[in-house]
Amino acid sequence: MTSRKLWRFHGGVHPPFHKEESNQLASEFAGIPAQLVIPMQQHIGEAAEAVVKAGDKVYKGQKIAVADHHGISANIHAPTSGKISAIEERVLPHPSGLPGLCIVLDSDGKDDWGDCKLTPYSDYQNTEVSELLQRIRESGIVGLGGAAFPTAVKVSGSLNKAVSTLIINGAECEPYITCDDRLMRERSAEIIEGIKILQYMIDPQECLIGIEDNKPEAIEAMSKACETEENIEVVTIPTIYPSGGEKQLIKILTGKEVPAGGLPLDIGILGQNVATVYSIYQAVVKGIPLISRLLTVTGNGIQRPQNFEVLNGTPISYLAERAGGYTKMAEYLIMGGPMMGFALRDDHIPVVKASNCTLFVSSTVLNESNSAYPDQPTLPCIRCGKCMDACPLNLLPQQLYWHIRARDFERAESHNLKDCIECGACSYVCPSHIPLVNYYRFAKGEIREQTETQEKARRARQRHEFLEFRKAREKREREEKRAAHKAALQKKKQAAAKARAATNGAAGDASDSKADAIKAAMQRVKAKKQARAQQAKKQTKEQTKPTKDAPGINK
Amino acid sequence: MRLIYGKMPLFWLYHFMTEYLLIVVGTVWVNNIVLSQFLGLCPFMGVSRKLETAMGMGLATTFVLTLSSISSYLVFEYLLQPFALEYLRTISFILVIAAIVGFTELVIHKTSPVLHNVLGIYLPLITTNCAVLGVALLNTQKSHGFLESALYGFGSAIGFTLVLVLFAAMRERLAAADVPKAFQGNAIAMITAGLMALAFMGFTGLIKAT
Amino acid sequence: MIAAILVLTGLALLFGLILGYASVRFKVEGDPIADKIDSLLPQTQCGQCGYPGCRPYAEALAKGEAPINLCPPGGETTMLALADLLDVEPLELDEEANKQPEVPEVAFIIEEDCIGCTLCIQACPVDAIVGSAKHIHTVIESECTGCKLCLPPCPVDCIIMKPLKISPNNWKWKPPHSIEKDYPVIPSSTESELEESV
Numbered sequence: 001m002t003s004r005k006l007w008r009f010h011g012g013v014h015p016p017f018h019k020e021e022s023n024q025l026a027s028e029f030a031g032i033p034a035q036l037v038i039p040m041q042q043h044i045g046e047a048a049e050a051v052v053k054a055g056d057k058v059y060k061g062q063k064i065a066v067a068d069h070h071g072i073s074a075n076i077h078a079p080t081s082g083k084i085s086a087i088e089e090r091v092l093p094h095p096s097g098l099p100g101l102c103i104v105l106d107s108d109g110k111d112d113w114g115d116c117k118l119t120p121y122s123d124y125q126n127t128e129v130s131e132l133l134q135r136i137r138e139s140g141i142v143g144l145g146g147a148a149f150p151t152a153v154k155v156s157g158s159l160n161k162a163v164s165t166l167i168i169n170g171a172e173c174e175p176y177i178t179c180d181d182r183l184m185r186e187r188s189a190e191i192i193e194g195i196k197i198l199q200y201m202i203d204p205q206e207c208l209i210g211i212e213d214n215k216p217e218a219i220e221a222m223s224k225a226c227e228t229e230e231n232i233e234v235v236t237i238p239t240i241y242p243s244g245g246e247k248q249l250i251k252i253l254t255g256k257e258v259p260a261g262g263l264p265l266d267i268g269i270l271g272q273n274v275a276t277v278y279s280i281y282q283a284v285v286k287g288i289p290l291i292s293r294l295l296t297v298t299g300n301g302i303q304r305p306q307n308f309e310v311l312n313g314t315p316i317s318y319l320a321e322r323a324g325g326y327t328k329m330a331e332y333l334i335m336g337g338p339m340m341g342f343a344l345r346d347d348h349i350p351v352v353k354a355s356n357c358t359l360f361v362s363s364t365v366l367n368e369s370n371s372a373y374p375d376q377p378t379l380p381c382i383r384c385g386k387c388m389d390a391c392p393l394n395l396l397p398q399q400l401y402w403h404i405r406a407r408d409f410e411r412a413e414s415h416n417l418k419d420c421i422e423c424g425a426c427s428y429v430c431p432s433h434i435p436l437v438n439y440y441r442f443a444k445g446e447i448r449e450q451t452e453t454q455e456k457a458r459r460a461r462q463r464h465e466f467l468e469f470r471k472a473r474e475k476r477e478r479e480e481k482r483a484a485h486k487a488a489l490q491k492k493k494q495a496a497a498k499a500r501a502a503t504n505g506a507a508g509d510a511s512d513s514k515a516d517a518i519k520a521a522m523q524r525v526k527a528k529k530q531a532r533a534q535q536a537k538k539q540t541k542e543q544t545k546p547t548k549d550a551p552g553i554n555k
Numbered sequence: 556m557r558l559i560y561g562k563m564p565l566f567w568l569y570h571f572m573t574e575y576l577l578i579v580v581g582t583v584w585v586n587n588i589v590l591s592q593f594l595g596l597c598p599f600m601g602v603s604r605k606l607e608t609a610m611g612m613g614l615a616t617t618f619v620l621t622l623s624s625i626s627s628y629l630v631f632e633y634l635l636q637p638f639a640l641e642y643l644r645t646i647s648f649i650l651v652i653a654a655i656v657g658f659t660e661l662v663i664h665k666t667s668p669v670l671h672n673v674l675g676i677y678l679p680l681i682t683t684n685c686a687v688l689g690v691a692l693l694n695t696q697k698s699h700g701f702l703e704s705a706l707y708g709f710g711s712a713i714g715f716t717l718v719l720v721l722f723a724a725m726r727e728r729l730a731a732a733d734v735p736k737a738f739q740g741n742a743i744a745m746i747t748a749g750l751m752a753l754a755f756m757g758f759t760g761l762i763k764a765t
Numbered sequence: 766m767i768a769a770i771l772v773l774t775g776l777a778l779l780f781g782l783i784l785g786y787a788s789v790r791f792k793v794e795g796d797p798i799a800d801k802i803d804s805l806l807p808q809t810q811c812g813q814c815g816y817p818g819c820r821p822y823a824e825a826l827a828k829g830e831a832p833i834n835l836c837p838p839g840g841e842t843t844m845l846a847l848a849d850l851l852d853v854e855p856l857e858l859d860e861e862a863n864k865q866p867e868v869p870e871v872a873f874i875i876e877e878d879c880i881g882c883t884l885c886i887q888a889c890p891v892d893a894i895v896g897s898a899k900h901i902h903t904v905i906e907s908e909c910t911g912c913k914l915c916l917p918p919c920p921v922d923c924i925i926m927k928p929l930k931i932s933p934n935n936w937k938w939k940p941p942h943s944i945e946k947d948y949p950v951i952p953s954s955t956e957s958e959l960e961e962s963v
Contacts, residue, residue, distance in 0.1 A: 041933070096936040378942070380733060406731030438941040445937025452935075453807070460808035460910050463891040464818065470892075608852065630776065638768040647776055654780035658787050665791040672798050673852045 004235055007255040009248045010394040012240040013425045015175050015339065015369050019214060022298040023178035027186060027307040030295075030322055032080050036105040036313035037090050037350040040065055043148040045072030050103055056084045059114030061289055064103055067137075067150075074150040075140035078105060079291040079311035081112040093335050093349045095342035102350075105313065118287035129159065129201050132284060139283035140353075141290045145169055145244075145273030146336070148354035151280070154272075157265060158202050164268040165254055166204040168195060168277060170211040170218065171237060171244035174337035175369060177357040179294040180274050182307045184211070184218035188225035191274055194281030195232055202270060207232045209274075210249050212239045241339065242423040246271045248392050260419050275356075295351060297323045301330025301360030310351055316358050317347040329362040338369035339424035369428065379432035387426035387436060393419050397426040397436050404443045409450065412443050420444075575706050582710030585761050588686050589718045590752040595686030599719060600744065602677050604730075609723030611670045612677065613716030617709070619652070619659050619681050620690060624708025626651045627691035628701060641695075648691045649682075656682045686715060722751065799827040805846045809838040810890030811912030818890065826851070834858050838911070868928040871909040872916070876901050878923035885915035885924060 041047040046068035058064060058078040067073035085106045089099040118138065121127050137152035168191075172180040184191065195207060209226075211219050213236045226232040237243055237252050247258045249271065256267050264271055275293055282288040291312050298305035303324030310319065316333065320326060334341040335349075337357055351358070367376060387397035396415055403412040417440060426436045586592060589599050595616075602612040627648045635641055660678050664671045671678065681687060690711050694704040725747055734743050803823035814835035816822040825831035826847065833847040834856040841858060848855040874885070874894070881899040886892075893909045896902030904915075904924075916924050929935075 092933060094933045094936075095938070096931075096933050098931065098933050098936060100933060402728075402731050408731065435941050438938065441938040442940050449935075449937055456910070457806075457808040459908065460810070460891045461803070461819070463893070463908060464808065464810050467890065467892050604852075605849075634772055634776070638772060640769050640772060643769055643773065647773065650773070650776055650780065654784060657784050661784075661787045661791040664793050668793065668798050669801060669850070673850070675852055 004233075004253075005255075006235070006237060006252055009243075009251045009392050011390045011392045011425060012242065012248075013390050013428050014239075015241055015428055017214060017239070018176045018298070019178050019181070022176070022296050022305040022307060023181050023215075025306045027179075027182045027294055027309055030308035030310045030314060030319060032107050032109060032111060032311065033314050033318040034107060035085070035315070036079055036082075036107060036311065037315065038064070038076060038079070038103045038105060038313035039090070039092050039350070039352060040076070040101045040103070041092070042076065042312075042352040042354065043074045043142040043150055045074070045150060046070060047101070048073055048076050050087050050101075052084050052087075052103065054084055054086050058082065058084060058105070059112055059116045061113055061116040061118075061291060063116075063289075064105075067140075072150055072153050074142050074152075075138065075289070076103075076312075077116075077140055077289040077291050079313055080105070080107045081110050081114065082107040091345070091349050093344060093352055093355065097345055118283070118289065120287040121284050124197055124284055125200055132197065132201055133159070135284055136280060139279070139289035141276065141279045141283060142353050143273060144275035144279065144293055144354065144356070145246075146340075146354055146356060148352075151272070151276055154270070155198070155201065158270045161265055162268055163202050163204045163265070163270050164206070165270075166195070166198060166202065166207040167249060167253060167264075167269060167271045168207065168209040168274055169244060169246065169249055169271055170209055170215075170222070170274045171249055172215070173212060173239070173241045173244035174339055174357075175241070176298050176359055177296050177337050178298070179296045179307050179356050181215045181218050183278060183294050184215070184274055185221045187278060188218075188221040190281045191222070191278050192225045192229065192232065193285060194277035194279075195226075196229070197280055197284050198270075198272065198277065199231060204231075204270070208253050209234045210237050210243075210253055211235070212237055212243060214239045241425065242392055242421070245392065245421055245423060247421070260416060290353060293353065293356075295319070295355060296357040297360075298357065299330070299334075299360040300362055300365055301327055301332075303327055310355075312353055313350045315348050315350050316344070319351070319358060320347055320360065326360060330360045331362045332360070332366060334359040334361065334366075338366055339428065340422065369424075376433050378434050381432055381434060384431060386429045386431065390425040390429045392423060392425060393421065395420060397440075400443070401434065401436055401439055404439045409443055409447050413447060417443060417447070575702065578703060578706045579710040579713075580761065582707060583714040583717060584755070584758040587714045587718060587755050587758075588690070588711045589715055590748075590755040592689070594689045595684050595715055597680065598677050598684060599715075599722065600741070600748070602674065603719055603723040603726055603744075606720065606723045606727060608670075608673050609719045610716075611667070612674060613712075613719045615659055615663060615674070615678065616681055616684070616686075616715055617712035619655050620687055620712035620715070621705065621709045623648075623652045623655050623687055624690050624694055624704050624711075625701075626655065628694055628699070628704040631695055632701075644692070644695060645688075648688060652687050652691070653682045686711065718751070718755075722748065725751075799824045801850060802826050802847065805839075805843060805850065806836060807838045807843060807910070808891075809910040809912045811838060811910070811914060813837050832856055868931065870911045870926040870928050871906050872904045872911070872913070873906075873925050873927045874902055874904055875923045875925065876903065878921050880921055882920060884918040884920065888915045888918045890914060 040050065048065035048067055050065045052058060052064045058081060060078060060081045062078045063075055064078045064084070065076035067075050083106050084103060086104045087101065088104065090102040090104070092098060092100040092102075094100075118135065121132070121135070124132060133152060133156055136155065137150075141151040142148040143151060143154070170180055170184055172178070195209075199207060209222055209232065211222065211234060213219075219234060219236055223234045226234065235253060237249075242248055243252055246264060250264055250267075250269055251257055254269065256269070258264050258269075259266060279290050279293070283290070292309055293312075294307055295310040296305075296307050297319050302320060303326070306323060308319060308322065333344045333347055335344050335351075335355060335358060336342060338359060338361070341357070341359060381398065381401060383398060385398060387401075388395075391397055393416075395417075399415050400412050400417055400420075403409075403415065420440050422437050422441060424437050427434070430436060582588065588594050589596065598612055598616070603609050627644075630647055630651055631641075631644055635644055635647065656679060659681070660671070663674070663678065690708050694707055697707075699707055722744075726744055729743055729747065738746070799820075800823075803820055806819040806823060808819050810818045812818065814822045814831070814837075816825060816831070822831060822835065826833065833851065833853065834844050836843050837858075844858060845855055847853075872893075879896075879901050881896065881901060883896065883898055883902070885902060886894045886896060890912065891908060891910060893905045894902050894915065895905060911926070913926065916926075
């Protein structure tokens with residue numbers, strides 16, 4: 001650990017951190033719950049498609065859903081062995097509270113891998129980079145810092161570009177959350193190994209691990225683990241929220257700013273969370289796909305706050321029980337931290353790959369971190385400007401608030417609403433307890449919907465115009481056909497008249513021959529009729545002689 | 556001073572800078588046509604709801620004002636004065652202004668139909684904008700020369716545009732703010748205009764006299 | 766006296782010539798404002814405004830023949846946008862005539878009942894129904910604008926309107942509650958406190 005030059009990003013706040021509640025105990029394995037509920041959409045992009053059906057028996061680590069081919073997606077694996085009880089809609093851990101397609105797995109307690117463990121790469125330094133990338137893709141690894149972007153896509157994008165710095169995010173700036181802290185303390189060697197795999201794949205010039213200075217044990221553990229590595233450096237950064245945001249950490253460690261609307265890759269930087277790196281290690285070296293992660297269960301609403309290693313799809317009620325049950329002060333259940341998390345309605349909802357914390361708190365605790373759940377009344381904006389001082393992206397929250405209040409979304413967008421990371425620093429400092437982040441989330445949804453509606457309207461107008469064009473074309477074609485037909489008929493008549501006039505009804509005339517043919521046919525029919533009538537007369541003469549009772553023979 | 560007078564070209568430059576710069580500064584800030592002389596209040600209140608339309612109106616008025624103060628000067632100097640017809644100046648200035656506004660309207664209709672639709676009736680109403688006629692008459696009153704008339708017209712128009720744009724920006728903010736019901740709309744706009752006029756009085760000490 | 770008349774007439778003639786030339790040189794073809802208006806309309810082509818489609822309504826608006834509050838699918842937002850563009854006062858929307866469903870709806874053909882008559886295909890203004898004679902018809906959900914023009918022509922009444930499914934992908938946050946509810950202008954409690962203290 002050397003002293004490096006560090007930069008500061010604009011703004012930032014210091015909420016009370018509450019880390020000691022849950023970071024004292026070592027992490028435990030939470031256990032295998034009786035039923036696991038695994039949503040198909042746990043990542044950014046398209047939902048995965050189930051490849052099992054109800055009634056199937058699955059092994060631990062078996063692929064139960066494949067990534068959608070049509071876009072960005074990730075595989076999902078069974079966290080334990082058991083039987084698929086159903087594939088149905090269940091409530092998702094999403095702020096909307098809407099249900100989504102989930103695979104419901106009844107565990108059999110045996111935790112049997114069967115033959116589903118992937119082959120470990122003992123010597124990844126001599127393996128093709130494409131194979132390692134395929135292993136990451138196969139294992140369904142997504143960004144475990146909260147964004148859940150499929151890691152294979154992120155890394156493959158950087159393989160063709162020159163990456164100067166690989167940044168490993170161990171900052172964990174949000175209050176209450178300590179899962180990354182415990183991971184770094186307990187499994188530092190594995191994390192460093194994972195970093196070396198990434199270094200082999202993308203070959204950056206340097207690798208920096210950013211850890212906030214309120215985690216001295218983690219800093220020590222990680223520094224010790226990478227003592228012998230030349231290219232990996234642990235950098236202690238000052239504790240401030242939100243220094244764990246990717247763009248903020250990049251600014252702190254390198255002084256570079258990611259361009260608005262761009263990616264860190266545009267300036268030659270790749271960022272990964274420590275937990276993601278640990279999963280890469282598990283997948284490549286141990287052959288274990290992403291089926292579990294460390295998760296913090298904390299807050300003043302739970303008896304024994306601590307960190308668990310949790311299987312994907314574990315219901316939150318199971319975790320609450322494991323942690324000793326609720327206290328009297330449990331009023332809210334938050335998925336995530338108090339600044340950026342969202343409230344859940346009940347505790348049967350499962351945790352997913354991106355879940356890093358379940359927070360059981362009373363409203364007083366929440367009020368000190370976030371005005372989004374106010375029991376305190378919202379007061380008018382006094383235009384003090386504290387929000388603008390706090391914004392880590394140097395935006396103007398006050399202007400955004402006034403414009404969104406007036407429903408002027410165009411002006412709001414021109415004030416760079418798209419760059420807001422919804423960190424909640426502005427809501428935290430607002431003296432009038434205005435839930436500012438809720439305004440921005442609302443505005444972003446409205447703008448997205450407006451853009452979609454406009455696009456739909458444009459398509460509808462195109463289709464309507466084509467319909468008018470098609471109708472006009474059909475009409476025109478019909479007119480032309482009719483005119484052509486009429487003209488042809490006219491020509492024929494004229495030609496016939498001319499010919500008749502020329503040859504005076506000779507037999508060789510084309511139009512006359514038709515009339516002649518008809519006449520001839522009619523004469524033939526007439527002759528036939530006469531012949532038949534004569535025949536009939538002869539027959540009746542013969543037949544009336546011998547038999548008397550044969551009426552109606554001839555018609 | 557003696558040195559400057561000695562070098563003739565520099566003298567003219569100095570004269571140019573002070574004389575003409577004074578006119579521009581005077582018309583834009585000190586004797587602002589809207590806030591100090593209270594001319595042109597109709598488009599000031601009528602077109603200032605949105606920033607884009609205010610900008611468009613300001614540019615149109617600039618075009619009209621500059622052209623009309625030049626043309627008015629030319630008409631007065633070379634047509635009315637030689638024939639001792641100064642008493643006809645009001646009506647002939649109005650004729651000049653009406654023609655220029657008509658011409659401007661045609662140009663705007665061609666180049667920016669949206670602006671034309673948005674400005675609507677206020678575009679031909681520039682003819683009756685007392686600022687335009689006022690500037691033309693003030694030029695004759697102060698016996699300005701050609702360049703002075705042009706600069707006076709141009710400076711007044713820039714001052715008009717400046718104040719119009721500032722006022723429009725404020726009105727947009729006011730539309731979204733927590734104004735008490737009794738004051739919403741034109742009432743708070745009038746109060747704001749009054750406060751702006753007060754603020755612009757602070758420029759009075761900028762130059763001695765215009 | 767003569768000089769005055771001559772001067773004024775001369776001026777008038779001169780300006781008349783200039784304006785005449787300008788009106789020819791700067792002639793405007795077509796109706797570009799109608800295009801801008803058309804881009805604001807929702808393109809449902811439902812005809813509820815009384816005009817046969819969105820483009821005719823746009824042209825009527827451009828000429829100033831129609832009021833801006835006739836479009837039910839566009840609703841309040843479209844009316845305000847039109848007021849903005851044309852710089853007129855926003856008008857009240859007719860509440861019951863403009864009843865729009867909370868969630869956007871799309872048409873759905875119950876395929877068991879469809880007889881393949883193609884009457885709905887001819888009615889759809891955006892060609893969002895696929896099918897041909899004596900074959901089952903179906904609605905392309907992503908292209909349907911919800912105009913309901915296909916419901917009347919169907920002889921077996923097999924078309925219904927279904928609300929668009931809301932999933933976490935297209936769900937949006939509700940607007941935050943307004944401060945007026947939390948902070949009324951005159952809190953009733955302070956009035957009673959004042960009375961007591963006096």
